[in-house]
Amino acid sequence: MAAALPKKTMSKDQTQPKKKRKIGKIILRILAVLLCAIVVFVGVTALISVIGNKANLKKAQSFNPVQYTQQLMPEEDENGNWSFTTDKPFKVLQLTDVHVGAGWMSLKKDAMALNAVAAMVTAEKPDLVIVTGDIAYPVPFQAGTFNNKPAAKIFASLMEELGVYWTLAFGNHDTEAYSFFSREKMASFYEESDYPHCLFKSGPADVDGCGNQIINVKDPDGIITQSLFVFDSHSYTDNDWFGILWKYDNIHENQVAWYRDSLAALNAQNDARLAELGKDGKSDVQSLAFFHIPLVEMKDAWDAYTENGYADTDDVKLVYGVAGETGKVVYCGMHEDDLFETMQELGSTKGIFFGHDHLNNFSVDYKGIRLTYGMSVDYLAYPGIYKKGAQRGCTVIEIAPDGTFDYHAENYYQDKYTSQYEKEPVTMQEVTYAAVEQ
DSSP: OOOOOOOOOOOHHHHHHHHHHHHHHHHHHHHHHHHHHHHHHHHHHHHHHHHHHHHHHHHHTTSOOOOOSSOOOOEEOTTSOEEEEOSSOEEEEEEBOOOBOOSTTTHHHHHHHHHHHHHHHHHHOOSEEEEESOSBOOOHHHHSOSOOHHHHHHHHHHHHHHTOOEEEEOOTTTTOTTSSSOHHHHHHHHHHSSOTTBOOOOOOTTSSSSOOEEEEEEOTTSOEEEEEEEOOOOOBOTTOTTSTTOOBOOOOHHHHHHHHHHHHHHHHHHHHHHHHTTOOSOOOOOEEEEOSSOOHHHHHHHHHHHHTTSOOOSSEEEEEOOBOOOTTSSOOBSSOOSHHHHHHHHOOEEEEEEOSOTTBOOEEEETTEEEEEOOBOOSSSSTTGGGBOTTBEEEEEEEOTTSOEEEEEEESSSTTOOOSSOOOOOBOOOOOSGGGGO
């Protein structure tokens, strides 16, 4: 009988590669499954975003046009500025921080924002709407998208459907560092797309920012009674590319120079027109300014007010409103700039209107210039803010034929702001500190 063959055994060195190959295959399968899951997730959420944005675009286009008795029509003057001519009061409606996310996570809140804007614009019937920043909010962990153009399209379509003239100042969120479209691209979109009621201009190429522009109000003789300066207050600074450190930029020095030079040109334009009419004297242009990020002087004013026990000082007088933000309260630019001092020196600008800090809605008179937070629209950026209502609304600015102006804040949850769609229920939160503690 033949002897049995010895069993073939494998050494440890021989079995190790097989085990490694098996583990490698398992890892590859897991990675493949994860990759497929990611692809499916991205595909599904992208599809939801596309369908949802189409629905919100359709909703934006479903609102009825604002009914004017006689709507003012702007014209471009010889300097390329838009101008409105009237011998009656001119109404500006400030909206701010609309925050349309236009992603799969924000669609319902976006619809609420459209409803609020349409209701307020329809009731107020303004001659001009100025949005002081953050129409778009392409923050992926809240909106579900990096794409900032769909929000702009939806908002511009809404304003076109309402038939109201409008422009905007860019905010920090309109073009994030990770957004699909740059500030320059979005400026081109607003300026060049087929939205006849959008009066946005990109502004001088040699001045920092996009959207530095002037809109004039003239009397029937062609005299400028009020100039509306719109500035780009930029975004983040000091290497805070993603805004996580709240380091915000300021108005740049060449913008201040542009403001100074523009005022001189406007004054000369008025003087020339007076001479043509055979009238003696000079007519210094009065002006207002609109941008997103508050000046350092807003923080200086608020700090002086609070340090005085929430009471007026020689330099600071509370006009109305409350501060709802916590921490620094006023999240202004990081550095000093010369805009406020230049405005004081030239004596033209008597009011500046900001956005940015959604829970602040106060206005102060600081060293002879009114500094005012607009009421925000935001349903998205602050956690739970869609459930709160005291801060949501608009700011109405009325410019008299002589160039003087008055203004006031309006809360959205008033009966006069009716809409084609039902308003959402909210809590009208109470502020138990700051201005109300006088």
